[in-house]
Amino acid sequence: MKRSWYATPYALWMLLFAVVPLLFVCWYAFTTPEGTFTLANFQEFIKPRYMGVILRSLKLALYCTALCLVIGYPTAWFLAGRGFNHAQSLVVLILLPMWMNLLLRTYAMMTLLDDNGVLNAALQALGLGKLKIIGTEGAVLMGLVYNYLPFMVLPIYTVLKKMDYSVIEAAEDLGCNPLRVMTRVVIPMSVPGIVSGVTMVFMPAVTSFAISTLLSNGKLRLAGDLIDYIFNQSSNPNRWNIGSSFSLMMLVLILISIGFLRKVDPDSEGGGMW
Amino acid sequence: MKKIAIVLLVALLIGALYVPALAEADKPFAGTEIKVYNWYDYIDPEVLTIFEEETGIKVNYVNFSQNEDMYTRLSTGAEVYDVIFPSEYMIERLIKEDLLAELNLDNIPNKANVLDSLMDPAYDPGNAHSIPYMWGTLGIVVNTEMVEEPVTSWNDLLNEKYAGKIFMMDSVRDTVGLALKNLGYSMNSHNQDELAAAGEWLMAQKDSGVVGGYIMDQAKDMMAGNEAAMAVMYSGDALYAMEKNDKLAYVIPDEGSNIWVDGMCVPKSSQNQEAAECFINFMCRPDIAQKNMEYIYYSSPIKQVVEGLSEEEKASIAMNPTEEMVARCEYYVDNSDVAYMYDDIWMDVLM
Numbered sequence: 258m259k260r261s262w263y264a265t266p267y268a269l270w271m272l273l274f275a276v277v278p279l280l281f282v283c284w285y286a287f288t289t290p291e292g293t294f295t296l297a298n299f300q301e302f303i304k305p306r307y308m309g310v311i312l313r314s315l316k317l318a319l320y321c322t323a324l325c326l327v328i329g330y331p332t333a334w335f336l337a338g339r340g341f342n343h344a345q346s347l348v349v350l351i352l353l354p355m356w357m358n359l360l361l362r363t364y365a366m367m368t369l370l371d372d373n374g375v376l377n378a379a380l381q382a383l384g385l386g387k388l389k390i391i392g393t394e395g396a397v398l399m400g401l402v403y404n405y406l407p408f409m410v411l412p413i414y415t416v417l418k419k420m421d422y423s424v425i426e427a428a429e430d431l432g433c434n435p436l437r438v439m440t441r442v443v444i445p446m447s448v449p450g451i452v453s454g455v456t457m458v459f460m461p462a463v464t465s466f467a468i469s470t471l472l473s474n475g476k477l478r479l480a481g482d483l484i485d486y487i488f489n490q491s492s493n494p495n496r497w498n499i500g501s502s503f504s505l506m507m508l509v510l511i512l513i514s515i516g517f518l519r520k521v522d523p524d525s526e527g528g529g530m531w
Numbered sequence: 532m533k534k535i536a537i538v539l540l541v542a543l544l545i546g547a548l549y550v551p552a553l554a555e556a557d558k559p560f561a562g563t564e565i566k567v568y569n570w571y572d573y574i575d576p577e578v579l580t581i582f583e584e585e586t587g588i589k590v591n592y593v594n595f596s597q598n599e600d601m602y603t604r605l606s607t608g609a610e611v612y613d614v615i616f617p618s619e620y621m622i623e624r625l626i627k628e629d630l631l632a633e634l635n636l637d638n639i640p641n642k643a644n645v646l647d648s649l650m651d652p653a654y655d656p657g658n659a660h661s662i663p664y665m666w667g668t669l670g671i672v673v674n675t676e677m678v679e680e681p682v683t684s685w686n687d688l689l690n691e692k693y694a695g696k697i698f699m700m701d702s703v704r705d706t707v708g709l710a711l712k713n714l715g716y717s718m719n720s721h722n723q724d725e726l727a728a729a730g731e732w733l734m735a736q737k738d739s740g741v742v743g744g745y746i747m748d749q750a751k752d753m754m755a756g757n758e759a760a761m762a763v764m765y766s767g768d769a770l771y772a773m774e775k776n777d778k779l780a781y782v783i784p785d786e787g788s789n790i791w792v793d794g795m796c797v798p799k800s801s802q803n804q805e806a807a808e809c810f811i812n813f814m815c816r817p818d819i820a821q822k823n824m825e826y827i828y829y830s831s832p833i834k835q836v837v838e839g840l841s842e843e844e845k846a847s848i849a850m851n852p853t854e855e856m857v858a859r860c861e862y863y864v865d866n867s868d869v870a871y872m873y874d875d876i877w878m879d880v881l882m
Contacts, residue, residue: 306875310882372758389695392744474744475701478882486881490599490703492870 285501290494298495298502307483307503314480317394318463321401322409325458326451328402329409333450334443336410337417348414351407359404363471366400367391370472396472401462408461409454416450417443452521456514464507480507560806561587565613567810568604570793571596571748573616573665575826582813588806596747597702605630611800613807619792620704620863622661623654627865631660632797638808641815646832649792654862661794662811665829667766668852668860669705669789672750676778677760685713685784688761694741696760698753701745703877704863705789706733709763712786712861719864723872730876737880745881754779765791766849767829773849774828781849783856790852790860792832 289295301307332351336344354362369375370390377387390396420443428442444451466481478486484507487493487500567579571594579590593612595601598621604610606628617625625631636642642650642662649663673682678693688697700706708718710729720726736742743759751768753759755775764772769781795814797807813819817835824831830850831837837851844850852860866873 306878306882373756392695474698474749475746475881476742476744483882486878489603490597491878492599492867492874 282501282504285498286505287502288498290498298498299506301499302503302506310478310483311480313477314463314465317398317401317469317479318459318465320398321405321462322455322459324398324402325406325409326455329406329454330413330451333410333413333417336414337420348411351410354403355407360467360471362404363400363468366403367471370396370399391472392474392476394473394477397469397477400468400472401465404465404468405458405462408457412453412457413447413450416447416453420446448521452518456518460511460514463510558585558587560803560809562589563587563803563806564589564591565801565803565806565810566591566593566611567614568593568595568601568612569614569616570594573793573827573829575822577826578814578819578822581819582810586806586809586813588809590810599703605798608800611802612798613801613803614810615796615798616664616793617661617796618863619652619654619794620865622794622796623865624867625796625798626655626660627867630799632799632801632804633659634662634797634811635804635808638805639812639815641812644815644817644820644833644835646834646837649832652792652862654864655794661796662815663792663832664795664814665767665823665827666790666792666832667830667849668783668856669709669763669765669791670769670781670783670849672754672762672764672769672772673780673782674754674757674760674776674778675780677757682761682782683785685709685786687784688763689736689739689741691739691741693760694739695743696758697741698743698750698759698762699736699745700750700763701747701881703873704866705763706745706880707873707876708789708863709784712788713784715786718789718861719866721866721869721872726872726876730879733876733880765829766852767827769849770828770847781847783848783852783859785859787859787861790857790862792862 286298287294287296289297302311336347338344367374371377372387372389372391374391376390381387390399424446425438425442428438433441463479464481465479466485469477469479470482480503484500484503487496487503491499493499565588567590569592573594574592579592582588583590595604598618601615601617602621602624605612605615605625622631636658639662642658645663649666651657655661671682671685671688677696678690680687680690688699690697704718707726707729710732711720711725712718714725714728714732716722716725716729720729746753748768750759750762750764751772754762754764754772757776757778766781769779773779773781795811797804797811801807814823815833817833820831820833820836821839823829824836840851848856
């Protein structure tokens with residue numbers, strides 16, 4: 258048997274559950290319910306009602322990515338440090354939450370952040386006032402960062418771990434202070450990891466679904482929730498067509514970010530995880 | 532020794548043949564599997580076990596949280612269900628679209644137990660397609676300790692003193708409907724101007740920041756946990772919350788509200804209609820209806836259950852609204868021809 262055949266089960270799986278459904282989505286996106294060709298489904302996209310949701314998704318995904326980078330980079334740097342013996346176990350700790358279902362983690366978050374939740378009970382016990390978190394944009398952002406942070410830490414960690422430490426020693430020997438070592442050597446060399454992390458956080462964040470509805474008590478919905486609403490609850494007879502065109506637009510957004518990644522990190526040094 | 536073993540074995544074999552034969556007589560549908568599609572949290576799970584034991588029918592029990600979700604799953608034919616629990620306006624729509632089987636009422640003798648006032652309704656003349664399961668109203672649950680002023684009107688949901696503590700429903704018909712009712716229009720309005728006014732009322736409410744959220748099932752727990760001051764809720768959820776927190780009261784606003792009936796129907800695509808009817812008949816049995824009512828806190832339409840209510844329960848607005856209150860309320864009528872107008876408003880509020 259030729260070696261190339263070994264992937265046949267997976268290829269069949271992909272054909273059945275990724276390629277064929279995608280073709281359906283394309284078909285619905287460009288047709289009317291009667292089956293004639295149209296571009297009208299895409300015009301819906303620019304209606305202010307939908308534009309607001311898309312812009313909110315982009316904004317929150319950007320904030321989320323920035324926060325993940327600010328929190329994740331120092332973490333990765335710390336973990337990749339030389340002479341640090343417990344790195345493996347800490348990496349496992351970072352991975353641990355990812356083994357649990359995302360919805361469960363979000364429900365747990367609701368319990369923690371609720372008006373009468375664990376966090377507020379602790380604050381009150383300390384004599385500090387209550388914080389209003391659930392139902393705000395901040396809660397949604399916290400939920401997104403919490404869920405996607407590991408996707409930022411891991412690729413940066415991979416790149417930093419592989420970095421030749423003698424380069425840093427050389428920089429120090431040649432008179433660089435620690436700050437300049439960071440800005441002139443470490444950060445530039447870890448760009449592939451950063452790009453990989455940024456893409457892997459931004460993509461799922463911008464298309465995320467259910468997290469925002471749950472943590473905002475249904476007040477803030479993102480693009481994923483919009484598509485869900487159109488498919489499942491809308492009474493519009495074109496709902497499958499409009500929903501498909503929206504899904505396609507989100508897909509294009511993801512493809513653009515992958516293209517961007519390829520350009521900055523052509524050899525997937527950031528441990529390309531797809 | 533060997534002989535005894537053989538005798539025992541033979542006896543066992545005969546017994547094994549004999550027992551199912553016996554069971555067959557009073558369990559005509561034993562071995563059938565029916566798929567029951569009901570609202571979340573809307574049955575006493577024990578009832579399903581009793582049904583399976585008594586009839587030998589296996590129940591595959593699945594849930595939805597909105598009529599519209601249920602409609603999508605059913606109408607696309609993605610799955611085949613044997614018993615569904617739509618609300619009255621959805622029943623009307625499903626009949627119009629020829630998606631419901633005509634019930635053989637001879638198989639449902641327990642229909643005689645249903646309150647006469649809920650039988651032969653306008654949405655399904657002669658109960659040809661549906662038997663009422665539960666009924667109730669839409670209203671406001673108020674935490675009387677947090678809210679000082681009396682709540683009598685939908686407009687009390689605009690009170691900025693309770694900003695962030697007022698919860699609306701994530702449900703297009705109920706939320707747009709109450710805005711319409713508040714402005715003195717029908718909850719089934721087809722009028723573009725009336726709907727636009729309702730939309731403005733909801734937007735103004737949202738923009739003022741009083742709304743803590745648009746939620747469904749969480750509302751009862753939030754009210755029970757003193758996390759909300761007011762929440763729009765179905766009467767059954769209200770009873771559930773009031774059971775857990777005695778500071779709560781249920782109000783049917785003066786402007787009027789919605790009265791609803793959830794029915795039990797058999798989709799046309801069902802292959803097991805008789806077993807499904809057997810299930811519906813079972814659900815109308817007084818002891819079973821009583822169990823369900825005690826578990827989910829909704830008002831049962833079964834006469835024997837209503838007669839057995841305590842004085843306290845009979846006095847409860849949520850459990851047993853007065854005739855005058857019911858007269859203020861309105862059934863939803865299928866609005867699928869103008870549903871896009873409701874949708875447009877709702878999307879603006881929600882998204």
